[in-house]
Amino acid sequence: MADVAVARGGGHAADHPETTTGLPHTKLAMWLFLASECLLFGALITTYVLYRGRSLEGPFPHDVFDIPYTSVSSFVLLFSSVTMVLALAAAQRGDPGRTRLWLLATAFLGMTFVGGQVYEFTTFYNEGLHLSTNLFSTTFFVLTGFHGVHVTVGILMLLSLVGMSFTDRLPEDPSFPIEMVGLYWHFVDIVWIVIFTVVYLIPTPSPAPPGG
Amino acid sequence: MAVGEERAVEAQGDRAEAESHRSGHPSPKEYVRIGVILAVLTGLEISASYSGVSGSILIPTLFVLALVKFALVVLWFMHLKFDDRRYARFFVTGLSGAIALYLIVLISLRVFLR
Numbered sequence: 001m002a003d004v005a006v007a008r009g010g011g012h013a014a015d016h017p018e019t020t021t022g023l024p025h026t027k028l029a030m031w032l033f034l035a036s037e038c039l040l041f042g043a044l045i046t047t048y049v050l051y052r053g054r055s056l057e058g059p060f061p062h063d064v065f066d067i068p069y070t071s072v073s074s075f076v077l078l079f080s081s082v083t084m085v086l087a088l089a090a091a092q093r094g095d096p097g098r099t100r101l102w103l104l105a106t107a108f109l110g111m112t113f114v115g116g117q118v119y120e121f122t123t124f125y126n127e128g129l130h131l132s133t134n135l136f137s138t139t140f141f142v143l144t145g146f147h148g149v150h151v152t153v154g155i156l157m158l159l160s161l162v163g164m165s166f167t168d169r170l171p172e173d174p175s176f177p178i179e180m181v182g183l184y185w186h187f188v189d190i191v192w193i194v195i196f197t198v199v200y201l202i203p204t205p206s207p208a209p210p211g212g
Numbered sequence: 213m214a215v216g217e218e219r220a221v222e223a224q225g226d227r228a229e230a231e232s233h234r235s236g237h238p239s240p241k242e243y244v245r246i247g248v249i250l251a252v253l254t255g256l257e258i259s260a261s262y263s264g265v266s267g268s269i270l271i272p273t274l275f276v277l278a279l280v281k282f283a284l285v286v287l288w289f290m291h292l293k294f295d296d297r298r299y300a301r302f303f304v305t306g307l308s309g310a311i312a313l314y315l316i317v318l319i320s321l322r323v324f325l326r
Contacts, residue, residue: 023296031299035306042310046317053326071258078254082247085289089240179291186289190282197278201261202271205326 030180034187041191044146045198048139053205055134061204064124073116074196077151080109081189084182091175099174100162106185107158110151117148140199147195150188157181236294246288253281 019025087102121141129137161181164170170177238246257277260270287293292300318324 021298023298027299028302031302032306035303035309038303038306038310039313042314046314049318050321050323067258067261071254074254075251078250079247081250081285081289082243085238085243086240089237089243092237183290186285189289190285193278193281193285197257197274201257201274203261203267 024176026176026180027183030183034183037187037191041143041146041194044139044143045194048143048199051135051139055136057134059124059127059129059133059137061136061140061199064127064129065200066120066123067200069116069120070196070200073113073120074192076109076116077113077189077192080106080113081186083109084185088175088178088182091173091178094173096165096174099178100165103158103162103165103178107155107162110155110158110185114148114151114155117144117151121145136204143195143199147188147191150191154181154185154188157184237291238288238294243288246284250281250284253277253284 021028083102083105087099087106090098090102124137131138131141158181161170161174161178165174257274260273260277263270265273286303292303
């Protein structure tokens with residue numbers, strides 16, 4: 001059975017060792033990882049929902065949220081998913097120039113999103129909303145902060161792919177590693193779809209009256 | 213290793229390779245079309261949040277729109293519609309487990325009755 005796990009040499013086949021399932025185990029592991037990430041973000045989103053409208057002192061969400069600004073950030077992240085799949089399509093066509101271009105565009109859009117989040121956090125901080133100000137601030141910063149860290153890790157992976165492509169460290173057919181990074185990137189996007197709806201768009205109930 | 217076993221292993225490897233070089237993925241045009249649909253749905257979500265309709269209509273509407281966006285990204289951009297179903301099983305198991313677990317938490321803490 002040990003023979004089964006031995007990679008075949010030469011060309012891009014070395015990237016897809018023979019497997020007992022007939023599927024690349026790297027990709028199975030990525031889907032398993034993303035499934036586990038559902039539990040992580042599920043816990044953070046649930047905690048936010050659990051404490052919605054429970055803060056006794058402001059600032060409250062409607063005091064600080066700037067929906068048009070966050071909407072633009074959402075469009076940017078959504079658009080980055082399109083550039084990511086275009087990078088994969090270019091890699092599958094064997095077009096390294098366009099692959100690099102779309103990967104860089106995706107990383108740039110990701111950086112724009114994270115930059116926007118840093119600006120948003122700074123604005124909130126200046127308006128008196130700190131990590132431990134109230135239940136809203138704690139659950140909000142932890143949830144969106146975790147998401148921002150995930151986007152940042154995705155950007156680092158994208159830039160690593162671009163760097164590796166320039167130094168010829170990617171396999172002859174780079175579509176497989178690009179697809180793996182793409183899966184992670186799209187997952188970060190779908191998490192934002194949920195966060196944007198639950199945190200920003202659904203109106204928060206009025207604050208609980210003191211002693212109520 | 214017996215010849216038959218060798219062939220079986222080779223066939224499995226070929227399937228793995230073929231699977232990872234699927235030609236059944238959407239074309240760039242189709243990707244852009246899905247992107248446009250996602251942008252329109254996001255626009256609808258934002259418009260709905262400003263429409264001033266009551267929460268009992270707004271919240272289900274926003275959830276349905278988010279669900280459609282989620283499905284479009286997972287099925288087309290993450291290729292679950294085109295790839296081997298075993299990937300989908302892995303993901304759906306984790307996702308449905310998370311949804312069930314956290315719904316039980318929210319229901320037991322009476323969040324929806326507030």
